[in-house]
Amino acid sequence: MSAYPVERAADEAGYPIKQGVFVAVAGPSGSGKDSLIAYARDRLGHLHNDIVFARRAITRPALPGTEEHDTLSKADFERARAAGRFALSWCANGLSYGLPASLDDEMRAGRVVVANVSRAVIPQLGERYAQVVPVIVTAPRNVLARRLSSRGRETMEEVLARLERSEAGTVPVPGAIVIDNSGSLEEAGNRFLEILRKAAAWSDTCDRV
Numbered sequence: 001m002s003a004y005p006v007e008r009a010a011d012e013a014g015y016p017i018k019q020g021v022f023v024a025v026a027g028p029s030g031s032g033k034d035s036l037i038a039y040a041r042d043r044l045g046h047l048h049n050d051i052v053f054a055r056r057a058i059t060r061p062a063l064p065g066t067e068e069h070d071t072l073s074k075a076d077f078e079r080a081r082a083a084g085r086f087a088l089s090w091c092a093n094g095l096s097y098g099l100p101a102s103l104d105d106e107m108r109a110g111r112v113v114v115a116n117v118s119r120a121v122i123p124q125l126g127e128r129y130a131q132v133v134p135v136i137v138t139a140p141r142n143v144l145a146r147r148l149s150s151r152g153r154e155t156m157e158e159v160l161a162r163l164e165r166s167e168a169g170t171v172p173v174p175g176a177i178v179i180d181n182s183g184s185l186e187e188a189g190n191r192f193l194e195i196l197r198k199a200a201a202w203s204d205t206c207d208r209v
């Protein structure tokens with residue numbers, strides 16, 4: 001068995017990619033990762049062209065009013081993964097998730113890439129990209145429970161499983177920036193926006209040296 005994830009094998013010699021900044025947004029289900037990403041995306045102003053928001057492939061039907069993603073069947077997902085179409089993939093919550101391999105080109109072009117990822121794959125991101133900014137979004141369990149129930153995307157059983165995972169999925173992420181999203185979306189969203197602005201400035205600096 002290869003020591004590396006399947007996704008790395010396609011271009012082993014070229015990793016880690018030194019350009020670009022990868023902002024990895026993680027944290028328990030319901031903490032508000034997608035909400036913060038959407039908040040910032042709407043307020044980027046002139047940075048809009050420099051920051052790329054990853055579109056995930058998920059083995060879940062697309063639902064109106066939630067994250068826009070590609071939907072693949074399990075079989076198609078596995079085929080895409082085997083063909084090297086994902087920069088990174090993982091399984092969680094009974095689903096498979098993938099980030100498109102085209103993100104490597106965005107990184108090589110020196111852009112800031114923003115993606116919602118599992119906490120567990122942040123170390124793999126560090127193997128693929130030299131500059132990764134992990135952002136962990138948090139909220140207390142009772143807040144997660146309220147938000148997941150009122151979002152209505154999962155059944156009650158699935159909500160309970162996600163709440164269990166909220167702690168079970170916790171892995172140490174050295175150097176992570178933690179955003180407490182237990183208060184207003186505006187407050188946490190502006191903190192996240194500031195992180196993206198800094199990442200864009202950092203990416204510019206790296207381009208020049």
Ligand SMILES: Nc1ncnc2c1ncn2[C@@H]1O[C@H](COP(=O)(O)OP(=O)(O)OP(=O)(O)O)[C@@H](O)[C@H]1O
Nearest residue numbers: 028029030031032033034035147151181183184185
């Ligand atoms: N600061 C906030 N105040 C009130 N409601 C919020 C806040 N942030 C997010 N929400 C709501 O909480 C719910 C969960 O948010 P969101 O879907 O962004 O979480 P997530 O971390 O992306 O979850 P998942 O990992 O399950 O996709 C949504 O209905 C969203 O509108």
Ligand SMILES: O=P(O)(O)OC[C@H]1O[C@H](OP(=O)(O)O)[C@H](O)[C@@H]1O
Nearest residue numbers: 027029092097116117118119120169
């Ligand atoms: O618990 P961990 O492994 O950190 O995250 C698990 C996965 O679940 C959530 O996705 P979604 O809510 O199904 O869109 C996260 O975005 C992540 O991809």
